[in-house]
Amino acid sequence: MTNPIEIHKHRHLKYLRTEILPTAFCSGCGCGTILNIFVNVIDEMGIDPNDIIAVTGIGCSSWIPSPYLAVDTLHTTHGRAIAFATGVKVMKPEKHVVVIAGDGDLSGIGGNHLIHAARRNIDLKVFLVNNFIYGMTGGQVSPTTPKETKTTTTPYGNSEQPFKITELVAAAGANYAARWTTYHIFKLKKAMKESIEKKGFSFIEIISQCPTSYGRKIGQKEGIDQLNHFKANSIDIKNKEKYSEEDLENKIVVGKFVERNRREFVDGLREINKKLAVSN
């Protein structure tokens, strides 16, 4: 029966630190949607939150795991999440070690850690939230800001070429690399499950909306405006061949870029340990 006084709570709030809700995210920010999808995934996969260690850096996106996720979290310095996560994974290989952080954090100041972790193929699940900007600090240009965009630090337009992060991570050697957006909720959910199941470096670039520090500057004021933009400008990787490189310049190529089974980093270390134990 309809009861207007009854307050209903989401069944997945049990995975969050509810005492600090509502989130500090701006209204319509994609960070919350990613949080929503991630807890949906751990619920559907039946993962015990005690088996997850979430590691993050600095930025709005870094707030997705910390403080909101009610799991063990390491909130580290800017750009260093993967370095800390590497240590965690080597010592606790049985845990799901998940890194969620921004494009500035993971591909700017932390870019070197990202490519080398992919090269080493360490079993981390890295979800890079690409909102094209340094959101938290007010909208400075980032390594992913599209060309010509006016930001607070590129008032005449960005003259630089942005990183194609998923392609970079795939080329560096990751076992899994995909790109989706916060518009593609079901595809993103499936990719998160695949990446958790996959052993080795598993990476998803999640294109996400930042209405406050980015959307407003490009005439997409509300979160939904950017979601509509993602919908209209995404091209499935399966159809990529139909377009020239020029056509693809301002498009978002979405899909799974790589899935393979290279030897994982910690397994490699253990093999050496075993060999040494035998020869001694």
Next chain:
Amino acid sequence: MAKINKKFKLFIDEELCKGCNICVELCNLHVFDISPKINNKGYYIPVPERIEDCNGCQICELSCPELSLILEEIRL
């Protein structure tokens, strides 16, 4: 805020909703209206006015950035 049809219930958790309208705009079946009244947190929250049209696709629930939209299936 709660509305029920024969198969689905939709609830908006007013303590968490930030009135972003993502659910309103993404629902293909136009189930939601925006409340004409501002709530005590300063947001115009969505109202599932046409709940009878809801097919339970979950787009609104999974897109909501605040986990403030709750979709429940009525099991008979």
